[in-house]
Amino acid sequence: MLRAPKLLRMSTQMAATVAEARVPGHFVPEIMKSSSTAGQGTCITVRLTPNRSYPFGPSPPSLPKKPLKITFDMGVTPSLSTSAVGTSLNFISHGHVDHLMGMFGHARSRRMMNRDTDGIYYMPKGLVEVVNDIRSCVKRLDDKSEMKGGGGGGEEFEDGMDVVGVEAGVEFCIWSGKNKEDGGVFCTPFEVDHVADGEGGGECRSLGYFLKSRFRKRVLKKEYEGFEGKEIGKLKREKVKVYDEEIVEVPIITYTGDTSAGGITMVRPGGGGSVLADAFRSEIVLCELTYLEGGEEKSRGMAEERKHMHVDSLDEVFRSHGWDREGSNQKVVFFHVSAKHGTSHMAGKKLKANIPGFLEGRAGLVNNEWWQGKGGAVLWV
């Protein structure tokens, strides 16, 4: 049985170069058919396809053979039993049941499909204890319902779950190749503003997740530029160091989970260095958005009170991350729209009417109607 990768802290010795989000980086992120409605269920699956034509230099690192598939949140939704079911890497933002309760069914479906790896469920550290309690209840339920004459879960019951508690600001590796030194894909959770401190204190707070790739790149030293392959080979045999090494980091995708606008706004506009600042340089930002009533006081109050996003806050949030600047080309996909806005297509029209000008043409909505044959995974507005 495969266990969760060890948590790796980011090495401070690595002189990392955070590249501006450009297409394509080490991986190309793509949102698969997903579902998300406020209070009903959120489950978003993303495919990260390795970009084999990336200029890694002379000894490229090993990349995953197949695209990596990850899921953000595990509400009970149509996408849970379709696009999410094959996914072993799952990130849970907080303990509200519409974001978490599907994980038990998800693990069960994976077992039925004879997946040979456990589902790994990353979540805020403070939730692990209560989730493990639910797991044992689910096991008891399955044991009690064992079929007569065997064939059920029985004494060998394994739920196929690996529950891993994570903390804001502590990076961990979710994929690396044979040679771990070469790099891989890393995740850093960051604190947002949604769930108040519960029993687990700050450890229960909602998390957003920021994924980036980091690979070692070899470049020929200046003094050997223009040398022929034969000459380089000769120098290498003589143990001359012909390459300089640099570490290249590329932000891939960010998931905010549920949050108020204050939770994801940069306090110092344009300020860098924090996880939140780097997260908003990802190629795609999946951003919560519940209320779409532009210019309406009442819903703005509700967003503030319930700690959710309102369409009127988008200008301030995205401006604080420099998305209004010339050359800014990242994309945002909103999720968690309230059911009162109707179908995704209807909500998309409201969104289009109310988003700030600088987001036009680069904003979309998770399409809840894909399973009815209406459009793709994202409705771009």
Ligand SMILES: [Zn+2]
């Ligand atoms: Zn929610």
Ligand SMILES: [Zn+2]
């Ligand atoms: Zn919530």
